[in-house]
Amino acid sequence: MANDLPIPIPDLTGKVAIVTGGHTGLGFGTSIELAKHGARVYIASRSASKFNDAKRDILAEYPEANVRFLSLNLADLGSVKTAAERFLEQESNLHLLVNNAGVMCVPYEETVDGFEMQIAVNYIGHFLFTKLLLPVIQQAAESSDIGAVRIVNVSSDGHAKLAPKEGILFSDINMKDNFSVWARYGHSKLANVLHSRELAKRYPDILSVSVHPGTVKTNLSTGPVSSTPLYRFIKPLVELCAPGPRKGAANILFAATSPSLKPELHNGAYLLPVGKISAASKAGSDLKMASELWEWTEKALADREFM
Ligand SMILES: NC(=O)c1ccc[n+]([C@@H]2O[C@H](COP(=O)([O-])OP(=O)(O)OC[C@H]3O[C@@H](n4cnc5c(N)ncnc54)[C@H](OP(=O)(O)O)[C@@H]3O)[C@@H](O)[C@H]2O)c1
Known part of the structure; x- marks a missing residue:
């Protein structure tokens, strides 16, 4: 797992x-670099044993690393709430939140809370997690340099290529009938972009951005997606050209740490690799839709007594 990151990362001691x-994929590539640069890193994962494997690999490379486990299943809002509560018991500041976990092209399934799996894990679980952590993120922002405290949503260029053209389907959020697994994935990734836009508007002291990491060789492409015709078509290209997760984490790390990002210029921005401020899709640039999605999500969570 060679590391030849194309970007410098500042000292993160105390963050x-x-x-x-x-614990895996792009998240691992992100965690290890944040830890190597001095941050105390909570790896939020649904598997303690996978966390232990990741911790072993991180310590092997950087024995001083401070990495901790936070149990989190984004497909279960009860688990999301408990994870946030556990974190709040341990820390009073949170400087960097990287909402990276995701699923792609999983067959239609509903979570215990009644949401389709991709929108649930990729967006709704992260929305609740972020919302519950905002008090300690704001606390960190009050005592940090401007722009140092950040929320990074890992989206995808699929938000533009795969989501329904009209954007978020508020009256059919699960997209159960007449939609492909790809369209549901793109829809969830569009929600990530809009979430960052609205965070930027509501919390201007926190720098919130969304990123497309690029096409990166991770477990994502060995899951259900590997059997779709579209992926079978692009697979040889991915195998040949795509970087692994260490190098592939560069855009996420740029978004999380680069001093060149400024809240007054870049809050709510969408970044292509590496560090390129880019236009999101038409729907991903729709501030009215971002605001509606926030309100829709708060109501959906309130209906289930999570807010
Ligand atoms: N790789 C790419 O080319 C690419 C391109 C565009 C966007 N992305 C985005 O990058 C992010 C990271 O993906 P990756 O490529 O690194 O894939 P990955 O290796 O499959 O990692 C996905 C991570 O999400 C976690 N996860 C899945 N379901 C979860 C749940 N219910 N609760 C908590 N964690 C859960 C997985 O944990 P388990 O190990 O427990 O399953 C795993 O750690 C995703 O948001 C993806 O959409 C990736």
Whole structure:
């Protein structure tokens, strides 16, 4: 797992970070670099044993690393609430929240809370997690340099290519009938982009951005997606050209740490690799839709007594 990151990462001593899905893939590539640069990193994961494997690998490379486990299943809002509560018991500041965990192209399934799996894990679980952590993120922002405290949503260029053209389908959020697994994935990733836009508007002291990490070789492409015709078509290209998760984490790390990002210029931005401020899709740039999605999500969570 060679590391030849194309970006410098500043010293993060004293910073506290959470990376969801931080034990593997892009999350691992992000966690290890944040820890190597001095941050205390909570790896939020649904598997303690996978966390232990990741911790072993991180310590092997950087024995001083401070990495901790936070149990989190984004497909279960009860688990999300408990994870946030556990974190709040341990820390009073959170400087970097990297909402990275995700699923792609999983067959239609509903979570215990009644949401389709991709929108649930990729967006709704992260929305609740972020909302519950905002008090300690704001607390960190009050005592940090401007722009140092950040929320990074790991989206995808699929938000533009795969989501329904009209954007978020508020009256059919699960997209159960007449939609492909790809369309549901793109829809959930569009929600990530809009979430960052609205966070930026509501919490201007926190720098919130969304990123497309690029096409990166991770477990994502060995899951259900590997059997779809579209993926079978692009697979040889991915195998040949895509970087692994250490190098592939560069855009996430840029978004989380680069001093060149400024809240007054870049809050709510969407970044292509590496560090390129880019236009999101038409729907992903729709501030009215971002606001509606926030309100829709708060109501959906309130209906289930999570807010
Ligand atoms: N790789 C790419 O080319 C690419 C391109 C665009 C966007 N992305 C985005 O990048 C992010 C990271 O993906 P990756 O490529 O690194 O894939 P990955 O290796 O499959 O990692 C996905 C992570 O999400 C976690 N996760 C899945 N379901 C979860 C749940 N219910 N609760 C908590 N954690 C859960 C997984 O944990 P388990 O190990 O327990 O399953 C894993 O740690 C995703 O948001 C993805 O959409 C990736």
